[in-house]
Amino acid sequence: MGKVLITGATGFIGANLARALVDDHEVYLLLRSRKHAWRIADILDRVQVADADLLDAKGLATALRRMRPECIFHLAAYGAYPRTQTDAQSIFSTNIRGTFNLLQAARGVDYRCFVNTGSSSEYGIKSRPMRESDLLEPNTLYGISKAAATMLCAHEAREQGRPIVTLRPFSAYGYYEEPFRLVPSVILRCLRGEDVPLSSGEQKRDYVFIEDIVEAYRKAMRLKSPRGDVFNLGSGKDVSVREVATAIHALARGKGRLLFGKMRRAAFDTASCWKADTKKTAKVLGWKSRTVLKDGLQKTIRWFRENKAMYGQ
Template sequence: MRVFITGATGFAGSHLVDHLLAGGHHVLALVHEATSHQGLPAHERVQPVTGDLLDPDRLAAAVAAARPDWIFHLAGQAYPARSWDDPALTLAVNAGGTANLLRAAVAFGRPRVVVVTSAEIYGPLSPADMPLTEATPARPRHPYGVSKLAAGELGRVYWARYGLPVVEARPFNHIGPRQAPGFVVPDFASQLAAISLGRAEPVMRVGNLEPERDFTDVRDVAAAYVRLAEAGRPGEGYLICSGRSVSVRHLLETLIELAGVRVDVQTDSARVNPSDTPCLYGSYAKLEADTGWRPEIPLRQSLADALADWQERLQTD
């Protein structure tokens, strides 16, 4: 297949590229120089395409030139907290950029499209709401969640009006190698990597360790995206998750064990974010029923690989 990807140089996007190459596909990756932070692999079946989601004419030309069989749309403003700094830009990139891409896909010839949104479209929830499913009402609590909800709805609109076969992927937290700082696992892993290499004092500064969340390995998430392109039902949304909750404390304790170091864990008030949802996890039953996907990589392996990734980064700095 010829596959057009936005966000191919991001965390999940880079693993998606690896997965597609292993499957023998040809990858055409939309690259936006201002935001790309992972390099594309040097491979004969990978072709970078320069473009911008907010430039509809240039984007349409890129899609037409790529002649894709599949489109994966991962690019966007990816940080919920940052969406409060510039809500209009978050909406423009995540919702407006999706609209521009779907319009380009209709003009090209209606390839299958997987639009990646987020489980952040859900708002305040109680234990009685668990596990989340695709039928759980969406009540986003920040501009990022609103932008992703709009992106998913646009996919359904384009399927209904134009017959564009759009499937929405709605991932929960995903972890593993290559993740940028600013998320719980890379923040812990980077500190422990520095301690294990003797580059930092054996002190871990952490926030709230009690919340429980749903974590899936990024490589399993990439595999789910491909399964949705192959077998997902157009106009439908699918949760991508592990189906269980894990406490932040468990993540930290496992990473400390894997690093083989003794540390003093200290609470840093600057890192403490109040949580109105102590436990959050989803069900992947619909995704499994329609595509056969199940998470395969154990949590401990995901954490070990994330730690090894940070140790390698620090050793090569």
């Protein structure tokens, strides 16, 4: 049972990863504050918590020397939710300066893997499945900042010979997701019997179930000698918002109506193509998304039905 450090453990993917690893690893969490720790409140007594800030380079280095983790999972980020996280200074300071500080602090630790979390937003809009070798053309500040962080990690891996890899999740969904995101918002409204206001529904995304995402992080721990590699985490299929909402409505037996066209489409949305090319991930990482959308949605609906009190229901 080795030591693992997780940044961003109060977030959606980070919390699911922490919960998955706590049974068979010595888990350390880097928390700036416990104010938003509702996703991990019931496991805090089973993990070690370091009260440190990614923007405090000196404190961060001290914390890492004290913990000496074997694996570092970097999931802390700001700006992934463009309707609520809009401060440009925070986007760049957290995602770029924070990543730089963590890489620098980790130089004092003999870790065997450092897993950075990228984003499909790094690619920008493409006309075909997105490959890791594609030119990055992000069309949001968040995408720009995540692309810069990925490049910082690749540079550190090459220049310092460190075992660093970046995973690029596409549209993850599942347990503990933010309530305003598509899948939870439709589920919660269906469970309440309410109408569901939506955009036109034409936008497409590559949806990946959280259990599959967590399994990819586990596999990254066992990757032999990574040196700045990047891997897409997607299903390889893009599905429209309309299809996802309609499937949830049917599976949850929603009594309200799906009101398409009632919400404005975001500037970064696309109806053409947004899906991962997963050939490299399957070949090198040995991972592929195994949960079909219907099964993942059924599991998610069941979880939300059983845990709706967490969302004030």
